Amino acid sequence: MSDKRKTDKIDSISPTKGTRRVEPTKGVQSVGAVRPTSGVQGISRVGGVRSAERTERALSGAERERLLGMIQEEADKLFPIGALPSAQREVVKRAVMMAIDAGIIVKEKEAEEKPPTTSSEGVSGERDTE
């Protein structure tokens, strides 16, 4: 499709108007000496490492609680009364809590000690230890 668009723009090809002499290369005069390096100034951080580190990170129970509290706070700020129907506001908030909670890894022992707050009857999947 894009090829067709390109060819439509070409009206005609004008002929070449003869050739000129190609100038010969001149000999190499001199080559400067190789200078020693003056030391490495600094190394910037590699971009991909951060995301790999994050992938490894397990949150503590307290951090998880704080994260869930943060969702509550942001939901209250973003959707004050009148910005979204009340029932939907609750569904939206819980959906974000569920999605984030399902994506974070919580340190095992702490997770066992502290029951989660998102569900009403606790979590059945926290009993195993690594």
Next chain:
Amino acid sequence: MGGLPCFSDTCFSSINSRGLENPVVNPRRNTEECLESDGEDEEHLSASTRPSIEAANALAIEHSGWAQSIARSVARGWDLDWENDGLDGAAMEALLYCSRRFDETRGVPFRGYARRRIHEAATEQARRSKGWRKGGASTTTIDDQARELSHELLAIFPEIRTGEIVSEDFDSPEGATRASIRELLMGAALLATKDSPETLTLEDSVDLKRLIRAISGLEPVHQIILWKVYWEGLSLRGLAEEWDVDGLSIIREHKMILEHLCRTVQAGKQPLARPKIRPGLRTLSEGVKVKGFSSPFSSLDISGSSP
């Protein structure tokens, strides 16, 4: 770490007999994204870069506890039983699949490579589980709706699967984590608007109209992005392919639109300048305007009934 979990032998044999099937059952949106995200073309993994069976088994054994943690996280988020609902088996299958396909020469750590795939396998199994159909321990309508909505969120924001939403700046009021949470909330609000019940009260319909009005104030191409992703269920990368533009352009444009909607909703009646279109989408945007644009959101009937 401890020894192998009790289910691992079963999984090893089932995987081998089925010839390493991809455990992710529903590849609707995320698989293509996670394949692209770490730059691997699985179909073209050559025999020379494929790990030996011994090395793959060692990887699987080493990471089995970690894969279980992912399954438990999914179960915790959706209030399911990670064993009875089969999330442990799904996660283990995905782990084995990844261990066989992992190519360390690409420079991606194994956990970075495998986490999204294991999470996807666990969530797909969760959707098929009895616990999901029964509604888990808490069976309120709100919880059921929230669970469905959160699954859709995972498809639109695949970075949630790897915990990338969470950054170190927990306590910063304007931190990246809070910004990501706001975007997720707005994304969920759009999905909830799409699924809004037909029998809205008058008050609710007025609230919804405010959000729709904010969307209608966007550039035509931005409205189309929202419509395609939230109402038609297309992935951001799928949309980029459909429009033949760079995937990152669409992802960044989407992020910018959500940020703008968040600011608009918070500002109330005060009008805000609509976001500019990024260079990668300008040609497309001009094309939309030349052809003539009628907002798909104008067709939404949010009339409402008396409370």
